[in-house]
Amino acid sequence: MTQIALITGANKGIGYATARALGERGMTVLVAARDADRGRTAAKELSGAGLDAKFVLLDVTDAATVRAAADLVEEEFGRLDVLVNNAGILRADGAAGEPSRTTIGTLREVFETNVYGVVTVTNAFLPLLRRAPAARIVNVSSEVGSITSLTDPASPLFVLTSVPYPASKAALNMITAMYAKELRDTAIKVNAANPGYTATDFNDHHGFRTPEQAAAVNVHLATLPADGPSGLLWGHLITLEGDQNGVLAW
Numbered sequence: 001m002t003q004i005a006l007i008t009g010a011n012k013g014i015g016y017a018t019a020r021a022l023g024e025r026g027m028t029v030l031v032a033a034r035d036a037d038r039g040r041t042a043a044k045e046l047s048g049a050g051l052d053a054k055f056v057l058l059d060v061t062d063a064a065t066v067r068a069a070a071d072l073v074e075e076e077f078g079r080l081d082v083l084v085n086n087a088g089i090l091r092a093d094g095a096a097g098e099p100s101r102t103t104i105g106t107l108r109e110v111f112e113t114n115v116y117g118v119v120t121v122t123n124a125f126l127p128l129l130r131r132a133p134a135a136r137i138v139n140v141s142s143e144v145g146s147i148t149s150l151t152d153p154a155s156p157l158f159v160l161t162s163v164p165y166p167a168s169k170a171a172l173n174m175i176t177a178m179y180a181k182e183l184r185d186t187a188i189k190v191n192a193a194n195p196g197y198t199a200t201d202f203n204d205h206h207g208f209r210t211p212e213q214a215a216a217v218n219v220h221l222a223t224l225p226a227d228g229p230s231g232l233l234w235g236h237l238i239t240l241e242g243d244q245n246g247v248l249a250w
């Protein structure tokens with residue numbers, strides 16, 4: 001039975017690389033994007049590469065598009081095997097995003113996408129995920145959502161001071177843990193992914209990892225075996241040399 005995977009924000013960056021990698025593993029990939037042109041172009045590229053890819057209109061901040069996307073998946077497939085909550089934005093006030101310069105407007109904007117969007121999408125698709133034999137939910141989080149890393153003076157991430165984005169990913173980590181707890185007696189696994197600092201439009205391509213390396217983290221969590229973990233923050237470990245992955249502290 002071909003697995004069905006939906007990736008939000010799949011028209012570019014890590015989401016696109018994740019869609020490609022899951023498609024290359026034989027899954028039908030639903031390329032969810034908020035912009036129809038960008039989404040269609042991405043899905044077409046993947047189809048052109050021989051993958052089974054379909055565009056689905058989905059803005060994580062627009063509940064009506066989320067509902068319509070879930071209805072469409074239900075009609076066409078009746079279930080969903082993999083949900084990758086990848087769509088995310090980065091905003092900060094002030095040069096370094098100092099807490100004292102943070103505006104509620106920026107905080108709200110970031111939380112709308114990175115936090116409320118994930119809950120909206122997950123709850124809309126959960127009935128379909130429950131119908132799959134062993135669904136996997138991957139919440140694309142970040143090492144900067146780790147309170148441990150950002151408060152440890154020995155951590156390379158200690159220099160960060162910004163509130164909106166790190167707080168949104170810390171919230172996403174808690175959300176991940178709570179969904180994993182609610183679903184612990186089911187076959188569904190829910191984990192948060194740390195793709196690592198990756199060269200995409202997100203950071204004007206300053207990241208030192210490739211979208212393919214980042215996608216490999218998402219793919220690992222999207223294809224965990226039955227005895228795999230649930231409720232972890234897992235992915236790139238900045239403190240180790242090279243492309244090494246593992247469990248991160250919350």
Ligand SMILES: NC(=O)c1ccc[n+]([C@@H]2O[C@H](COP(=O)([O-])OP(=O)(O)OC[C@H]3O[C@@H](n4cnc5c(N)ncnc54)[C@H](OP(=O)(O)O)[C@@H]3O)[C@@H](O)[C@H]2O)c1
Nearest residue numbers: 009013014034059060086087088142196197198200201202
């Ligand atoms: N790059 C990194 O270093 C890094 C590190 C850790 C975690 N992450 C996380 O990885 C994820 C992907 O980041 P990326 O680097 O691939 O960024 P990116 O290249 O900027 O791509 C972000 C994607 O999210 C989509 N998106 C934004 N708001 C949306 C909304 N309301 N509804 C639907 N889609 C929306 C964008 O669509 P449009 O094209 O329409 O804007 C785009 O497809 C994010 O959650 C980010 O926080 C990235």
